[in-house]
Amino acid sequence: MKSIAIIYGSTTDNTKDAADLIAKKLADYSPVLKDIADVSPEEFLEPDVLILGCPTWSIGELQDDWDTFYPDIKKLDLKGKTVALFGMGDSSGYPDTFADAIGTLYDEFAKTGCTFVGEVSTDGYSFDDSTALRDGKFVGLPLDNDNESNLTDSRVGAWVNSLKQYLD
Numbered sequence: 001m002k003s004i005a006i007i008y009g010s011t012t013d014n015t016k017d018a019a020d021l022i023a024k025k026l027a028d029y030s031p032v033l034k035d036i037a038d039v040s041p042e043e044f045l046e047p048d049v050l051i052l053g054c055p056t057w058s059i060g061e062l063q064d065d066w067d068t069f070y071p072d073i074k075k076l077d078l079k080g081k082t083v084a085l086f087g088m089g090d091s092s093g094y095p096d097t098f099a100d101a102i103g104t105l106y107d108e109f110a111k112t113g114c115t116f117v118g119e120v121s122t123d124g125y126s127f128d129d130s131t132a133l134r135d136g137k138f139v140g141l142p143l144d145n146d147n148e149s150n151l152t153d154s155r156v157g158a159w160v161n162s163l164k165q166y167l168d
């Protein structure tokens, strides 16, 4: 069984709650849960699998604590690590920049040599544009507690199940 760290940033706790939910659904794997505000770059090198959460703030921008960490990302050597991304957004209030933070992290972590898993179909989402799209799919799991909190549990459940093939 692989070692897992769930690392999230969160300003108003929606992404924190999603990280808790992911940890609960992966309890059999004993994941470590960390706030990016308290994480050093070296801690990214410890687990086999990194599940990283960042909400989108300030019209398409990273959440503040991730923003602070951002310059250090490209210095990491994550070859051999598996990375899955998730994040909160507001598809109704910010339909042109929905969950853009997932796309920003994807581009930056791509420089580390990691392997991404956990892409998600756009089926069931209503938005106009997102930088988290590659070839018509989200490169991670977007969640929207502002408008669709009733879908969060099932979206997280389906996503976590899709990740399990990479965790044994």
Ligand SMILES: Cc1cc2nc3c(=O)[nH]c(=O)nc-3n(C[C@H](O)[C@H](O)[C@H](O)COP(=O)(O)O)c2cc1C
Pocket (backbone or CB within 6 Å): 009, 010, 011, 012, 013, 014, 015, 016, 055, 056, 057, 058, 059, 060, 061, 063, 088, 089, 090, 091, 094, 097, 098, 099, 100, 145, 146
């Ligand atoms: C000022 C402001 C700007 C925002 N900008 C975006 C945005 O560009 N795209 C998006 O999808 N969501 C945007 N959001 C919505 C947040 O991502 C959403 O409320 C999220 O749940 C916050 O996550 P957190 O509680 O983990 O910090 C914005 C919210 C606010 C208040």
